Amino acid sequence: MSVSPPPPLPVPPMSSEPSIRFGVLGCAEIARKVSRAITLAPNAELYAVASRSFDKAKAFASSNGFPPHAKIYGSYDSLLDDSDIDAVYIPLPTSLHLHWAVLAARKKKHILLEKPVALNASEFDTIVEACESSGVQLMDGTMWMHHPRTAAMRDFLSDSNRFGQLKMVNVTFTFAAKSDFLKNDIRVKPDLDALGALGDTGWYCVRSILWTANYELPKKVVAVPGAVLNDHGVILACGASLHWEDGKVATFHCSFLSSMAMDVTAIGSKGTLHLNDFVIPYQEHEAYFSAATETGFNELVTGWVPRPSKHIITADLPQETRMVREFSNLVTAIKKGSKPEKHWPTISRKTQLILDAVKASVDKGFEPVEVGN
Structure with missing residues (x-):
């Protein structure tokens, strides 16, 4: 067909x-x-x-x-x-x-x-x-910050009746790089892009977490043990958890070594937001996200009630x-x-501060690191 x-x-x-x-x-x-x-x-x-x-x-x-x-x-x-x-x-x-x-x-x-x-x-x-x-x-x-879907998702996250108070964010951005990329791309060269996957896919993860948290900086970050570095010490895969003083928690994983994934899940006290293509939408001219409010099980616990709703957002121009x-x-x-x-410089700097803290945590053997100012 x-x-x-x-x-x-x-x-x-x-x-x-x-x-x-x-x-x-x-x-x-x-x-x-x-x-x-x-x-x-x-x-x-x-x-x-x-x-x-x-x-x-x-x-x-x-x-x-x-x-x-x-x-x-x-x-x-x-x-x-x-x-x-x-x-x-x-x-x-x-x-x-x-x-x-x-x-x-x-x-x-x-x-x-x-x-x-x-x-x-x-x-x-x-x-x-x-x-x-x-x-x-x-x-x-x-x-992706400039896609109309982003503004529509903000409306949902800001609605205290539908989403409530932010509790948890989980973000993933990974892709499986080919062997030539892992040997020759500038993103794996210590003299060109020393932050590797953390600076590339990790930047998007951290920005999406900050965006979800309305740009409130976490108190500390902890890199997840198991970060993968190449022979030159450049990060090829890593993850971290971010912790706020009010109890909010976020996690992310970024990698050049895993299959393509671009997922965001934001969980509030009343609702949940799901997004599966947050960096580059599946299609250029439209994108969607799913949202759920006060969901639960049906009487026999065989399904969700109500089911999450799918919101399709059209784009008059590409996000870039x-x-x-x-x-x-x-x-x-x-x-x-x-x-x-x-x-824009303010949120860029906050993103950079968290990247710095994650890198420091990796370098210190995955110890907690406080986020700078």
């Missing part, structure tokens, strides 16, 4: 606002996805791309839908020196974020920065200081395009005299 393809995404309408001109600083694989997102965003423009090789940058632009007038640069410095560029998207290895994000901020470029934002909170704070000094916007690339659109709106507002929005 043939299956019809999903309907094409609508062409974004022309915006009355001038487009924010983006430069892409690097040709990483994720940059293909975000370049498409910039193209689809009604208030953004793919303006330039840079690589350490001019030929590589030219080939990237050609194969990823850059307009004919897009500028091609054979160095990152050259792109940052272009005064016509409003913002940069930085998909470089994490070890390079500190240098290039700080330099971009000093060049007055607004920054959409891939996660993990930094190798630790100290580096992150240096990046933020540079952004604040130059008055530029900083946002990390956690795309919505991210670019929101970021561009913030940049436009700054151009008109507004101050940079502090919400």
Whole structure:
């Protein structure tokens, strides 16, 4: 039986606002996805791309839908020196974020920065200081935050009659990497992305826990014994529990070594939220979650009453395009005299703080570690 393809995404309408001109600083694989997102965003423009090789940058632009007038640069410095560029998207290895994000901020470029934002909170704070000094916007690339499903789930979690008080969160993000990835990908190299799976899939897990807890930091974290590290000491799989003073608990597991899973379960005093594809929805144009309130067993204990409800949320644009659109709106507002929005750097820093604590717990033999401020 043939299956019809999903309907094409609508062409974004022309915006009355001038487009924010983006430069892409690097040709990483994720940059293909975000370049498409910039193209689809009604208030953004793919303006330039840079690589350490001019030929590589030219080939990237050609194969990823850059307009004919897009500028091609054979160095990152050259792109940052272009005064016509409003913002940069930085998909470089994490070890390079500190240098290039700080330099971009000093060049007055607004920054959409891939996660993990930094190798630790100290580096992150240096990046933020540079952004604040130059008055530029900083946002990390956690795309699922911008999906309309996320707002719909927040409505449920915030409803004291349906969900109640948060008690427990459990999150998993894993994928089974191929042998070439485990040998050669930047995410397993100590000099490029030393946080490994914790910085990659773990970032998403920690952010989803913080989001569920309304960004309240836990008091302490404890890494789960059994973390897997490669020969260079880079984490390939790990987990942790997070503990709040009021008794809330969260757990997560992140891995490059297990089958694909992207699950979130949030349990309240009255209701439960389930999500099975929280990082990347099964389909681009719609996504769903299930919610249950005051469920129990039927009389013979053979089923649930009432059964959880399924909520389908349609998306007018892909979540990464919505991210670019929101970021561009913030940049436009700054151009008109507004101050940079502090919400996004604040939650990025909280995510980084928990990653730091989990890494410290792993390094200390899975001892409890208090989360910094």
